[in-house]
Amino acid sequence: MHIVCPNCTTSYAVNPATFGDAGRTVRCARCKEVWLARPEDLSRAEARVPAMAAKASEPDPNEDMSAWGVTEDDDASAPSVPLVESPSISADWPVDANDRTEEADWATLAQHDAVAAMRATPPSRFAALRRFVPSLPRLFVMPRHSLPIATAAMASLLLALVIWRVDLVKLMPQTATFYQAVGLDVNVRGLAFKDVKVTTETVDGKSVLLIEGLIVSETRIPTALPRLRFVVRDEKGTEIYGWNAVLEQPGLNPGDKTWFRSRLASPPAEGRSIDVRFFNKRDVAGA
Template identity: 35%
Template sequence: MLIVCPSCATSYMIEPASVGPNGRAVRCARCRSTWFVSPSKTAETPNVSAFVNGVIAEAEAEAQNGNIESAPPVFDSSPSTAPEPPAEEPPSLAPRSDAAFEPQAGEPSHEPQAYETQTEQQADGAPPVFADDGSMPPMVADAPSLVPDGDSDDTANYAARRARMRAKQQKNRRNTRWTALILILFAVNIAIIAGRHKIVRYLPQTASLFASIGLPVNLRNLEFDNIKISKEMQDGVSILIIEGKIVNTVGSATDVPRLRFAARNASGQEVYTWSMQATRSILGPGESLPFVSRLAAPPADAVDILVRFFTKQDAASGLK
């Protein structure tokens, strides 16, 4: 973008971004005059540049013919009694070697190229093109960085701490899940053990499972005690005698069912079965009831006798 001082006609090439969307006040580095530059000047840049180029071409032609002793200013909006310094050579748009304008605090460090038609003002120590007179809006500071301050070692330490924290959180979550699972299994086991009587009542096949882990289930609340097996001869006939006691194991009255006896051979197969009714049908809390059963002419291959209570399955099989 090309701007021209309205007082001394010195021209400058600047970046349009340095003017801003609302325009700004600038100061000429040569005559120290101040004027306001608006963004609309951007559209006028080609016309001003063409006009200045025409003036420069005319000045060069007159210098070659020797008809000019000094180059008057292109524009002179304010009267001045001081004579213009003689120009030894035609003005040119030479780039400035110093900074085009002084950046404000917090502004980016870009420096636009500046040009002027008077080469006498290119000496070292020339004042800046722009000077802040307090009317320019402050520049927006850069957004703060999301990366923590510090050198690369601090950044690495920060990342390592974050990684350790995530690993610790994951480990705590895993431990919490395992703890919850163990508590659930423990509660399930307690419930099964406490309610094993109901489980066996509805699933009789589980009775052997509980018995194998040392938790036998007695649904009848009755036990056999002091079982004895003996033999005797009467009139030349062998008599097998089974005797013992039935004990109530709970603190309430319990019905006493029929007793079932089974003679088994060496392989564990039942070779003969029979049953008998106890002398009492109900036992009070903690009471016991003795019983005796005799079998005449037992099977020759019978090696032991199994005693238990009569069940519904036995009734279905036709055993009396």
């Protein structure tokens, strides 16, 4: 009897007594296919093989045999072609080293094919960008001990902002708000008031306010002395009266100082405080 490989349809002559009722696991010697051959499969395969052989032996009625130089008599008188049986296979085959090597070779070839397919895939734009970026020169390389250096640099920057705050405010007046918020005074003019006193005296039966004090130069260069502005404020801090005064000395050298004095006759009765400052642009606009 015969069995037929379900994969490559190769036929094998076998002994049905070796299969039993439950069938037997066999492997094709040609394509290595493994399947379970049962007794009913043997009968179907036996019926299929003669049918295939008979079909192959029947001549095609449409085929012209004379073209091949063979007549019907010659074909009938020719001896039948002997049927060569396929080599038998064994169900209990050993797994030898050659099979393992062959399977390993197939796995290696499959892996190589996968790698070749990946290499054959055209690189994306991001892959091209990644190849380009590392080739650029490194503009800044952080030192190994960067934290102490960064801390020292930050401390130096803060110290410079404090020491040269006057120059910075002159260059960028909007930074004065920042220094005021952190509690640092910025003397742009380089002049400071010292020992300002407000006293009251009576002259010809009238009350007179006397404001006097000291102006000190705090710069390293000669500084011109602007006009002085005196402002009287009420208990709510509202300006109710103001006047200007011009100093006799036009300017001060570094470290110099000068005295000033001004009088106000018949001061407002609702006045509670007096401010002394230098004349500025806002005073020009309010004049």
